[in-house]
Amino acid sequence: xxxxxxxxxxxxxxxxxxxxxxxxxxxxxxxxxxxxxxxxxxxxxxxxxxxxxxxxxxxxxxxxxxxxxxxxxxxxxxxxxxxxxxxxxxxxxxxxxxxxxxxxxxxxxxxxxxxxxxxxxxxxxxxxxxxxxxxxxxxxxxxxxxxxxxxxxxxxxxxxxxxxxxxxxxxxxxxxxxxxxxxxxxxxxxxxxxxxxxxxxxxxxxxxxxxxxxxxxxxxxxxxxxxxxxxxxxxxxxxxxxxxxxxxxxxxxxxxxxxxxxxxxxxxxxxxxxxxxxxxxxxxxxxxxxxxxxxxxxxxxxxxxxxxxxxxxxxxxxxxxxxxxxxxxxxxxxxxxxxxxxxxxxxxxxxxxxxxxxxxxxxxxxxxxxxxxxxxxxxxxxxxxxxxxxxxxxxxxxxxxxxxxxxxxx
Amino acid sequence: xxxxxxxxxxxxxxxxxxxxxxxxxxxxxxxxxxxxxxxxxxxxxxxxxxxxxxxxxxxxxxxxxxxxxxxxxxxxxxxxxxxxxxxxxxxxxxxxxxxxxxxxxxxxxxxxxxxxxxxxxxxxxxxxxxxxxxxxxxxxx
Numbered sequence: 001x002x003x004x005x006x007x008x009x010x011x012x013x014x015x016x017x018x019x020x021x022x023x024x025x026x027x028x029x030x031x032x033x034x035x036x037x038x039x040x041x042x043x044x045x046x047x048x049x050x051x052x053x054x055x056x057x058x059x060x061x062x063x064x065x066x067x068x069x070x071x072x073x074x075x076x077x078x079x080x081x082x083x084x085x086x087x088x089x090x091x092x093x094x095x096x097x098x099x100x101x102x103x104x105x106x107x108x109x110x111x112x113x114x115x116x117x118x119x120x121x122x123x124x125x126x127x128x129x130x131x132x133x134x135x136x137x138x139x140x141x142x143x144x145x146x147x148x149x150x151x152x153x154x155x156x157x158x159x160x161x162x163x164x165x166x167x168x169x170x171x172x173x174x175x176x177x178x179x180x181x182x183x184x185x186x187x188x189x190x191x192x193x194x195x196x197x198x199x200x201x202x203x204x205x206x207x208x209x210x211x212x213x214x215x216x217x218x219x220x221x222x223x224x225x226x227x228x229x230x231x232x233x234x235x236x237x238x239x240x241x242x243x244x245x246x247x248x249x250x251x252x253x254x255x256x257x258x259x260x261x262x263x264x265x266x267x268x269x270x271x272x273x274x275x276x277x278x279x280x281x282x283x284x285x286x287x288x289x290x291x292x293x294x295x296x297x298x299x300x301x302x303x304x305x306x307x308x309x310x311x312x313x314x315x316x317x318x319x320x321x322x323x324x325x326x327x328x329x330x331x332x333x334x335x336x337x338x339x340x341x342x343x344x345x346x347x348x349x350x351x352x353x354x355x356x357x358x359x360x361x362x363x364x365x366x367x368x369x370x371x372x373x374x375x376x377x378x379x380x381x382x383x384x385x386x387x388x389x390x391x392x393x394x395x396x397x398x399x400x401x402x403x404x405x406x407x408x409x410x
Numbered sequence: 411x412x413x414x415x416x417x418x419x420x421x422x423x424x425x426x427x428x429x430x431x432x433x434x435x436x437x438x439x440x441x442x443x444x445x446x447x448x449x450x451x452x453x454x455x456x457x458x459x460x461x462x463x464x465x466x467x468x469x470x471x472x473x474x475x476x477x478x479x480x481x482x483x484x485x486x487x488x489x490x491x492x493x494x495x496x497x498x499x500x501x502x503x504x505x506x507x508x509x510x511x512x513x514x515x516x517x518x519x520x521x522x523x524x525x526x527x528x529x530x531x532x533x534x535x536x537x538x539x540x541x542x543x544x545x546x547x548x549x550x551x
Contacts, residue, residue, distance in 0.1 A: 003433035010440035
C-alpha cells in the first residue's frame with residue numbers, strides 16, 4: 001500500500017510539474033511573440049530614425065548652401081550698393097559742376113564696380129566707359145587715355161600695376177575753336193623730345209566731319225593744349241579721318257596711322273611726321289596700309305596700332321561693327337611703317353568670349369621688363385551697344401610666335 | 411483443505427507481490443517522467459528568463475529610439491523651417507540684386523549718354539530703370 005501511495009504521490013507531482021511546464025511554455029511563446037513584435041517595432045523606429053536623419057542631413061546641407069549663397073548675395077548687394085552709390089555721387093557732382101569730385105567718387109568705387117562686371121578674370125580692369133584706350137608707360141606709371149565720356153573730352157586714368165586704375169580726369173580740358181564738343185575720340189599719346197603729344201579725332205564744327213588734331217603737354221597727365229586752327233588730317237571726301245595712332249620706328253622716324261571712311265570704304269593709313277610730331281614731315285604723303293579683306297571684318301578695319309617686335313612690324317587693328325558683339329581685333333604683318341602690310345590671318349586674335357563682348361580699340365604696350373600687353377575696350381556681355389559702357393580690359397600678349405596670342409603671358 | 415488454504419495463501423501472496431511490483435514500476439515511471447519534466451521545466455524557465463531579459467532590453471531600446479526619433483523629427487522640423495526662411499531670404503536678395511543691377515545699368519547708360527551731350531537718351535535711360543531703382547531703394551531700407 002505504501003508503494004502504491006508513493007507512486008500516486010509521484011504521479012501527482014509529475015502532473016503538477018507538467019502543468020507548470022505547460023504554463024512556462026505558454027509564457028515562452030507569449031514572450032517570443034512579444035519579442036518579435038517589439039523587434040519589428042524597433043526596426044521600424046530605426047528605419048524612421050535613419051530616414052529622419054537622412055532628411056535632416058540633406059536639409060542641413062541645403063541650409064548650409066543656402067546660407068552661404070545668402071552671404072555671397074549679401075556681399076553682392078553690398079558691392080552693388082557701393083558701386084551704385086559712387087556712381088550716384090559722381091552724377092550729383094557732375095550736375096553741380098564739380099568734375100574733380102566726380103572723378104574721385106568714380107575712382108573710389110572702381111573696385112566694387114569691377115567685381116559686378118565679372119571681376120578681372122577676362123582682363124577687366126576699369127568698369128566704366130573707357131572706349132578706344134591708348135596706354136603709355138612713363139617711369140613706373142601707366143597712363144591710359146580714352147574717347148570722351150563721363151570724365152571729359154579725353155579721359156585719362158593711371159596705374160602702377162595695370163590692374164588698379166585711378167581716374168585722373170580730362171587730359172584735354174579745352175578744344176580748338178574749329179572743333180565742337182562731345183565728339184573727341186580715340187586718342188593716342190607719344191613722348192617726343194621730352195614733350196607729350198596727343199593725337200585725337202575731333203568733330204569739325206562747320207562740316208560735321210571727324211578729323212584728326214594734335215595737342216601737347218609737358219606732363220603725361222596733361223593738361224594737353226591744342227593750339228591748332230585746323231585739323232592735322234582730314235579726308236572729307238573719304239568720310240573723315242579718325243583713330244590716330246603714333247608710331248616711333250626703332251629704325252628712325254615718327255609716323256601717324258589712322259583710319260578713313262565708314263563701313264565698306266574704310267582704310268588704314270600711315271604718314272611720316274616731323275621731328276616734333278605736331279605736323280607731317282615735309283613732302284610726306286599718306287599711304288594705305290590696309291583695307292578690309294576678311295569676312296570677319298565685315299567691311300571695316302580701324303583703330304590701328306603699329307608695334308615693332310621681334311624684328312617685325314605688327315599692325316593691330318579692329319574690324320566689324322564697333323557697336324556689336326562681332327567687333328574684334330586682328331593683326332597684319334608689315335614690311336615697314338609705310339607698308340606693305342599683309343593680313344594673313346583668317347580670324348581675329350581677340351574676339352567676344354566669357355566676360356567680354358565686341359573687344360576692340362586696342363593699344364599694345366610693353367611693361368618695364370619688356371613683356372607686351374594689350375589694352376582694349378569691350379562691352380559687358382548682355383549690355384552691348386551705346387549707351388552701355390565700353391569698359392577697359394588689359395591682357396598679356398605674346399608676340400614671339402607666328403601670330404600674336406592674347407591672354408598668354410610673355 | 412490444507413492444500414486449498416495453502417494454494418489460497420500462495421495466490422494471495424502472489425497477488426500481493428505482483429501488486430507491489432506494479433506499484434514500484436508505476437513509481438519508477440512517474441519518478442523518471444518527473445525527472446524529465448523537471449529538467450524540461452528548468453530549461454524552459456531559463457529560456458523564459460532569457461526571453462524576458464531580451465524583451466526588457468528591447469522595450470528599453472524602443473523607448474530610447476522613440477525619444478531619439480522625436481528629437482530628430484524636432485530637429486528636422488527646425489531645419490526645414492530655417493531652410494524655408496533662408497530660401498525666402500535668398501529669393502528676396504535675388505530680387506534686390508536684379509533691381510540694383512538694372513538700376514545701375516540705367517544710371518551708367520544715362521551717364522554715358524549725358525557725357526556726349528545726348529540728354530534725351532540719358533533721360534530715356536533713367537526713365538527705363540526708375541521702377542527698378544525705386545524697388546532697389548525700398549529693399550535697401
